[in-house]
Amino acid sequence: MKERQHVTRLTTGLLFIAFAGFYIVFIVLSSSSIDWRGPSIWSTFTSVGNNFAAGHDYFLWRNDGSCHLYFEFGGRVYWDRNETENFTLAGIDGQKSVCLDPGLAPPPGMCVVYSFGLSDDWSFESAMAQYGCDVYAFDPSLQFPKMPNNSQRINYFNIGLGTINTKKDPRGWKMATLTSIRKYLLHSYQPIDYLKIDTGGDEWLILEHMLQDGRSLRLVKQISMEVHLLHSARLHYYRNLTQRLEASGYVRFFSRQNPWMKNAYELAWFNVNYSSKSQLPVAIRADGRKEADLMVNYKLPPIV
Incomplete structure (x- = not known):
């Protein structure tokens, strides 16, 4: 017993x-005290090869709890036009997630937003302008852009985001790098509160170029990017670029599959260097002058 x-x-x-x-x-x-700068828990995905199901899971992953409060700005309602008598709600698309935690939230009246890729959907840009940001929107594919009513804070440029500066690419579009555009707008030393990249498949080459550049993303607080997994044989390449971005100090706080495109995902990151209440100091040129002082008669030279 x-x-x-x-x-x-x-x-x-x-x-x-x-x-x-x-x-x-x-x-x-x-x-929540996890070291965001450390290697991603998904680094083991390099062992799964180009398995598409695993790739789907990887791009749906997010660092839950890293952003305590985020809000989706913009979005346009789409209707099911197959219904001949009564249109039924099919869904909403075009919204972008913005982290509103201390240090990361765009300060109303002082914030700067860059938006690349519009498809004539201005809902996000309009919402950020209403929030109080100066929005710089870029899309070389629009011949007659339909500016929103509250366009006082929105500046449109018929230029695309690319890996080189050119007046005419094979599509006939004017393209420029992020570094060149920031220099053109006198923002080289000013933090960009939000960077939206929705370029329909060009995002991977653009991201690779920005990571190689080493300067483009240094003063960017948040990034939203729609990524497209167009080629299953390149899943390792897509994953590698995402991991490099996250290893450089960006924390993925949002992810979602695009309901309108099977192999597209909406991702959003914040720069861990801004993830506290203390802001980084305003960058000043080596000669001590703020970049705004360099503006002469508010006339900007051409980018290319």
Whole structure:
């Protein structure tokens, strides 16, 4: 009898220790104090090759809890036009997630937003302008852009985001790098509160160029990018670029599959260097003059 009680106590003790260990591991992994600068837990995805299901899971992953408050700005309602008598709501598209945590939230009246890719949907740009940001919108494919009513804070440029500066690419579009555009707008030393990239498949070459450049993203607080997994054979390449971005200090706080495109995903990151209440100091040129002082008669030279 005593031997049976001893075995029962020993078994209960072992189960308690196992449960306690599992609970501690769970708490550690769930803690918001995780080192965002460390290697991504998804770095093991390099071992799965180009498995598309695994790629889907990878791009749906987000760092839950990294942003305590985010809001989706913009979005346009789409209707199912297959219904001949009564249009039914099909969904909303075009909205972008913005983290509103201290240090990351765009300060109304002082914030700067860059938006690349419009498709004549100005809902996000209009919402950010109404919020109080100066919005710089770029899309070389629009011949007659339909500016929103509250366009006082929106500046449109018939220029696309690219990897080189050119007056005419194979599509006949004027393209420029992010570094050149920031220099053109006298923003080289000013933090960009939000950078939206929705360029319909060109985003991977653009991201690779910006990562190689090393300067383009240094003063960008948040990035929203619609990524397209157009080629299953290049999943490793897509994953590698995403991991490089996140290894450079960007935390993925939002992810969602685009309901309108099977292989497209909406992702958003924040720059961990801005993720506290203290802001980085305003950058000043080596000669001590703020970049705004360099503007002469408010006339800007051409980018290319």
